[in-house]
Amino acid sequence: MKPAPFEYVRATQLGDALAALASDDDAKVIAGGQSLVPLMALRLARPALLVDVNDLPLDTVEVANNEVRLGSLVRHVRLERDAVVVRAAPLLAEAAALIGYPAIRNRGTLGGSVAHADPAAELPAALVALDGVVLAEGREGTRRISARDFFEGFLTTVLAPDELVVGVQVPVAAERHGASFREWAPRAGDFAVAGVAVVIELDAGGVCVSLGAAACGVGSTPVDLHEVLTDAGVLGASDVGDSLLRSTAQAAARTARGDDDREQLVGLLTAAALHDAFARARGGDASGTGVAA
Ligand SMILES: Cc1cc2nc3c(=O)[nH]c(=O)nc-3n(C[C@H](O)[C@H](O)[C@H](O)COP(=O)(O)OP(=O)(O)OC[C@H]3O[C@@H](n4cnc5c(N)ncnc54)[C@H](O)[C@@H]3O)c2cc1C
Structure with missing residues (x-):
């Protein structure tokens, strides 16, 4: 089966992505496409507008103030192998290595996994265990949402339709x-x-x-x-x-x-x-x- 027809925008600025999301009730973000594209091919998802966020500068790994801050476009393969993630957030590295197989991990993103909220997914569970925070950006600004409050039900989160997950934050792994x-x-x-x-x-x-x-x-x-x-x-x-x-x-x-x-x-x-x-x-x-x- 092929997806239903849709419009496509590739955003290069965060503001453009948010404006595009707000412009259509049936708009959806596409990141790695590893969950959304199969759903579209089966016509279980029929977004009217796809907002591609892959050009936004969100493939970032930073450590500051005893927190690891990861951009939403960090792909599973980077979580698995990045030396900073392995040292400062080893649970995320271990969880990412368990996702699917290499082709999936090369494309799938942290933000996509979190926003998709599959109850069988590893990264959401790891974030809850770490008492992490999801960073959501909307037209009103950034919301910091505890991972423990973020997941509402099967494939459902507290994210508004016009909000974008821009990153997650977890505490740096302590010495012992x-x-x-x-x-x-x-x-x-x-x-x-x-x-x-x-x-x-x-x-x-x-x-x-x-x-x-x-x-x-x-x-x-x-x-x-x-x-x-x-x-x-x-x-x-x-x-x-x-x-x-x-x-x-x-x-x-x-x-x-x-x-x-x-x-x-x-x-x-x-x-x-x-x-x-x-x-x-x-x-x-x-x-x-x-x-x-
Ligand atoms: C064969 C196969 C096996 C898999 N095995 C596993 C597995 O074992 N464990 C596992 O956890 N996952 C698995 N996955 C899913 C994979 O990890 C996906 O990469 C992940 O669930 C979604 O990430 P994505 O970047 O591909 O998101 P996409 O498919 O692009 O998007 C998924 C959903 O999230 C939304 N979205 C994406 N990014 C954002 C954002 N930044 N802000 C707001 N909304 C956003 C989209 O609108 C869409 O609704 C598998 C997938 C396949 C096809």
């Missing part, structure tokens, strides 16, 4: 920081059935003093697991023994209640990601930990 993204997909390159992101920070004594976690593929939005893992005793823990891993897995599994296979999967992935995160925060290699998934 450990992060892990574990997921399971039936075949390499497929969307994951479920995935879990965990990020922790240890103090000098090895005690967990900060924690974030979220799951993808479980609900209609990324599921914030921060409270679940806190209640299971992760915050304040200095060791991830069997008992903590078991209680954490059981608590996380309950977020996927009603789907037995997914429940078990989410529990297992959470335990594995938590185990990795502690090993990495201690400066160890999390590979070969003996935790499945």
Whole structure:
């Protein structure tokens, strides 16, 4: 099938992109096109006007004031490989490497993934785990929206139709920081059935003093697991023994209640990601930990 007819504008200035978006109720941004083009080809999306943002200067990676600020046009492949992202936001690098396959990662963008809000997508879950901020630009100016409030439902966000995601912001990884993204997909390159992101920070004594976690593929939005893992005793823990891993897995599994296979999967992935995160925060290699998934 071919897309329905549409008009096309390639914006070179942010103001032009915003004006074009506001000019037509059926206008849509196109970034990497990896989600929108297939939907248009199937006629599940029929935008009257495509506003191409690829020429805007939003392919940026900056670190300032203890924050990593990433422009919305940063492609998945850059997130995966950029030395600054790998060092300062390793969870985003790990999440990006799990997206689809290389051809998808070469074109797909951070802003596109965030705005598209697929509940199975890795980057939205990683942003929720990191307590990140989405930067949305509209005619009224810039809105800073917590990732925890940004995702509303299946493919739905709080973004207004004439707003553009211009970037995201996450805290720079602390010195004793450990992060892990574990997921399971039936075949390499497929969307994951479920995935879990965990990020922790240890103090000098090895005690967990900060924690974030979220799951993808479980609900209609990324599921914030921060409270679940806190209640299971992760915050304040200095060791991830069997008992903590078991209680954490059981608590996380309950977020996927009603789907037995997914429940078990989410529990297992959470335990594995938590185990990795502690090993990495201690400066160890999390590979070969003996935790499945
Ligand atoms: C075969 C295949 C496998 C895939 N596997 C995965 C996977 O495993 N995990 C995963 O997360 N994704 C996967 N994807 C999707 C891929 O990651 C997309 O790149 C991503 O979801 C959307 O990014 P994009 O830049 O391509 O956005 P586009 O397709 O250009 O746009 C997607 C939507 O977001 C809107 N949009 C884009 N940019 C902005 C912006 N800056 N501001 C406001 N709105 C915007 C568009 O209007 C559109 O509605 C897969 C895609 C394919 C085709």
